[in-house]
Amino acid sequence: xxxxxxxxxxxxxxxxxxxxxxxxxxxxxxxxxxxxxxxxxxxxxxxxxxxxxxxxxxxxxxxxxxxxxxxxxxxxxxxxxxxxxxxxxxxxxxxxxxxxxxxxxxxxxxxxxxxxxxxxxxxxxxxxxxxxxxxxxxxxxxxxxxxxxxxxxxxxxxxxxxxxxxxxxxxxxxxxxxxxxxxxxxxxxxxxxxxxxxxxxxxxxxxxxxxxxxxxxxxxxxxxxxxxxxxxxxxxxxxxxxxxxxxxxxxxxxxxxxxxxxxxxxxxxxxxxxxxxxxxxxxxxxxxxxxxxxxxxxxxxxxxxxxxxxxxxxxxxxxxxxxxxxxxxxxxxxxxxxxxxxxxxxxxxxxxxxxxxxxxxxxxxxxxxxxxxxxxxxxxxxxxxxxxxxxxxxxxxxxxxxxxxxxxxxxxxxxxxxxxxxxxxxxxxxxxxxxxxxxxxxxxxxxxxxxxxxxxxxxxxxxxxxxxxxxxxxxxxxxxxxxxxxxxxxxxxxxxxxxxxxxxxxxxxxxxxxxxxxxxxxxxxxxxxxxxxxxxxxxxxxxxxxxxxxxxxxxxxxxxxxxxxxxxxxxxxxxxxxxxxxxxxxxxxxxxxxxxxxxxxxxxxxxxxxxxxxxxxxxxxxxxxxxxxxxxxxxxxxxxxxxxxxxx
Numbered sequence: 001x002x003x004x005x006x007x008x009x010x011x012x013x014x015x016x017x018x019x020x021x022x023x024x025x026x027x028x029x030x031x032x033x034x035x036x037x038x039x040x041x042x043x044x045x046x047x048x049x050x051x052x053x054x055x056x057x058x059x060x061x062x063x064x065x066x067x068x069x070x071x072x073x074x075x076x077x078x079x080x081x082x083x084x085x086x087x088x089x090x091x092x093x094x095x096x097x098x099x100x101x102x103x104x105x106x107x108x109x110x111x112x113x114x115x116x117x118x119x120x121x122x123x124x125x126x127x128x129x130x131x132x133x134x135x136x137x138x139x140x141x142x143x144x145x146x147x148x149x150x151x152x153x154x155x156x157x158x159x160x161x162x163x164x165x166x167x168x169x170x171x172x173x174x175x176x177x178x179x180x181x182x183x184x185x186x187x188x189x190x191x192x193x194x195x196x197x198x199x200x201x202x203x204x205x206x207x208x209x210x211x212x213x214x215x216x217x218x219x220x221x222x223x224x225x226x227x228x229x230x231x232x233x234x235x236x237x238x239x240x241x242x243x244x245x246x247x248x249x250x251x252x253x254x255x256x257x258x259x260x261x262x263x264x265x266x267x268x269x270x271x272x273x274x275x276x277x278x279x280x281x282x283x284x285x286x287x288x289x290x291x292x293x294x295x296x297x298x299x300x301x302x303x304x305x306x307x308x309x310x311x312x313x314x315x316x317x318x319x320x321x322x323x324x325x326x327x328x329x330x331x332x333x334x335x336x337x338x339x340x341x342x343x344x345x346x347x348x349x350x351x352x353x354x355x356x357x358x359x360x361x362x363x364x365x366x367x368x369x370x371x372x373x374x375x376x377x378x379x380x381x382x383x384x385x386x387x388x389x390x391x392x393x394x395x396x397x398x399x400x401x402x403x404x405x406x407x408x409x410x411x412x413x414x415x416x417x418x419x420x421x422x423x424x425x426x427x428x429x430x431x432x433x434x435x436x437x438x439x440x441x442x443x444x445x446x447x448x449x450x451x452x453x454x455x456x457x458x459x460x461x462x463x464x465x466x467x468x469x470x471x472x473x474x475x476x477x478x479x480x481x482x483x484x485x486x487x488x489x490x491x492x493x494x495x496x497x498x499x500x501x502x503x504x505x506x507x508x509x510x511x512x513x514x515x516x517x518x519x520x521x522x523x524x525x526x527x528x529x530x531x532x533x534x535x536x537x538x539x540x541x542x543x544x545x546x547x548x549x550x551x552x553x554x555x556x557x558x559x560x561x562x563x564x565x566x567x568x569x570x571x572x573x574x575x576x577x578x579x580x581x582x583x584x585x586x587x588x589x590x591x592x593x594x595x596x597x598x599x600x601x602x603x604x605x606x607x608x609x610x611x612x613x614x615x616x617x618x619x620x621x622x623x624x625x626x627x628x629x630x631x632x633x634x635x636x637x638x639x640x641x642x643x644x645x646x647x648x
Contacts, residue, residue, distance in 0.1 A: 027142065042150050043126065073098065076188065081102045098116055158186040160193035161193065219310075227266075256283075265280060270308070348374075361504060375435045376435075402443065444491070454499075564582060565579045
C-alpha cells in the first residue's frame with residue numbers, strides 16, 4: 001500500500017465513525033479510548049521521554065527483567081539484521097528500557113524518536129502495539145493506519161508481553177517502517193518472549209534449588225559417571241573442607257582417593273550403587289568423618305547427565321537431632337526445686353557449682369528424694385544445656401538389653417537385631433548429658449564396659465569393631481549404699497570412684513521437715529492446676545500431722561498423698577480425715593465428703609456428725625445414705641448402733 005493510500009485510509013477512519021467499526025475490536029476499542037484521552041491525532045513528534053532520573057529508576061526496577069531479556073534481544077537483533085527492524089524491550093509501564101538494531105535500523109529509530117526512555121502509553125502516543133500487548137496480556141501487531149496518531153502511521157510493530165509469576169512485567173517487540181511489514185515478526189517476538197519467560201523460570205527454580213540445598217545441614221554431592229564432582233552444597237563443602245576449591249577441578253578420586261579406606265565409598269558413588277543411610281567412615285587427611293551415606297543413581301538418556309546423588313549425614317549431628325527428640329526430658333531447673341532447709345540449700349548450692357563442671361556426678365539418696373530432678377537441673381544449668389539429655393533406668397531394663405541400649409549394635413549383631421543396627425544412648429547423648437538412674441542395679445559384667453567408656457571416651461557397638469568417639473557428661477544416681485555393694489562384690493570399686501568424682505548426698509524428707517509446709521503449698525497448687533481443680537488448702541491439723549510423719553517414700557510419697565486428698569476433697573479444704581488412711585494403714589479409707597449447704601460449717605472429722613448429716617440429706621433413706629458414704633447397708637447399721645442412733 002502506497003503512503004498516499006495509507007494516509008487516505010487513516011484520515012477516513014478519523015472522519016467516519018462507521019469506517020472505524022471495520023477495525024479489529026482491540027484496535028477500535030483503543031481508538032475510542034484515545035478520543036476520550038483527547039490524544040492529538042496529528043501528533044507528529046514523539047516527545048514523551050523520561051528524565052534521566054526517571055529512566056534510571058525504571059532500569060533499576062526492571063533489573064531482573066533486563067538481565068534475562070538482553071541476551072535474547074541480542075540474539076533476535078542478529079537474526080533480523082538487514083531487515084530494518086529494531087528490537088525494543090519495555091517495562092510494564094510502557095517505558096522503553098532498551099532499543100537495539102543494526103546501523104540502518106537504529107538511525108531510523110532515532111529519527112522517529114523510538115529510543116530508550118520513550119513512554120508509549122495510549123494517553124501519550126495513541127494506539128500502538130506496546131500498550132495493547134501489556135493491557136491485553138497477549139501478542140499483537142499494529143500496522144500503519146491502525147495507529148491513532150500521525151507520528152506512528154509510518155511504522156509497523158509487533159509486541160509480545162513478558163509474563164513472570166502470572167504478572168506482566170514487560171514487553172518485547174520488533175518495530176520498523178510500515179513498508180517492512182512481515183507476517184513472521186509476530187511469531188519471532190512471541191518466541192523471544194517465551195524464551196525470556198523460560199529463562200526467568202529456570203533462574204527462579206535454580207535460585208530456589210540453591211537456597212534450599214544450601215539451607216540443608218546434610219551434605220549434598222552430585223557425581224557424574226566419570227567420577228567428576230558436578231555439584232556440592234555449602235554444607236558438603238564445609239564438611240569435606242572444600243570451601244575454597246573450584247568444583248570444576250574436583251573429582252571423587254582427588255578428594256577421597258588419597259586413603260585406601262575410602263575405596264568402597266568411591267566405587268559406590270562412581271558406579272551408581274543405590275544405598276540408604278549406610279553407616280560409613282570417610283577419611284580426609286587426619287580427619288575421620290563418621291556419617292550415614294545415601295546414594296541414589298541419577299539416570300538420563302544423555303550419558304553426560306547421568307551419575308549419582310550422594311547425601312552425607314554426619315552421625316554426630318544426626319545423633320544430636322535424634323537425641324534432642326528422644327531425650328528432651330530435661331525440663332526442670334534449679335528454680336523448680338522447692339526448699340529452704342539450711343542443709344538442703346547447701347546441697348543445692350553444691351549441685352549448682354558442680355553443674356558447671358564436666359566431671360562425673362554421683363547422686364546418692366533414698367528413693368523419692370528427687371535425684372532425677374536435680375540431674376535435670378544440673379544439665380539445664382550446664383554449658384551442655386542446648387545438647388541432648390538422656391535418662392536410662394538401669395534397674396528397669398532386662399539384663400540382656402542394657403548393653404544394647406547403652407552402646408547400640410550393628411546389623412546382625414544378634415538374633416532379632418534391627419536391620420541397619422541401632423544407635424545407643426551414649427551416641428545419642430554425644431555432647432550432652434547421660435543420666436544413669438539406679439546405677440547400683442547395673443550387672444557387674446557391664447560395669448567393666450561402662451568403666452572402659454568413661455576412661456577411653458569412645459564406644460564400640462555390639463557386633464562392631466570401630467571405635468566411635470563420644471563426649472558426654474555422666475550423672476549417675478542410686479538409692480543403694482554402694483560401699484556395702486562393693487563389700488559384697490556387687491559393684492566395682494574403680495567404677496565407684498570414676499562415677500563419684502563429685503558425690504552429692506540428698507537428704508531424705510524427714511531430715512528437712514521444716515520444708516514440708518512449703519512443699520505442701522507448692523504441690524497443692526501444681527496438682528490442682530494439672531487436674532483442673534479449684535484451688536485447695538489444707539487444714540492446720542493435717543499440715544501438722546504431715547510434718548510429723550517420717551515419709552519413708554520421701555517427696556514422691558508426699559506428692560501422691562496430696563494428689564489423693566485433692567481428688568477426694570469436695571470443698572476447698574482438705575482435712576486430715578481424707579488422707580489419714582495413707583499414713584495409718586490400719587485406718588479405713590474415707591469416702592468423698594458430701595458438699596455441705598452454702599454457709600454451713602460442719603466438721604466432718606467427727607464420724608457421728610458425718611452420719612447424721614448424710615442421713616438427713618437423704619431423708620433418712622438407708623440405701624441412698626449407704627451409697628453416698630460408699631459402704632454397705634449392713635455397715636451403715638453397725639455404725640448407727642455404735643453411736644446409739646435409731647435404725648428404724
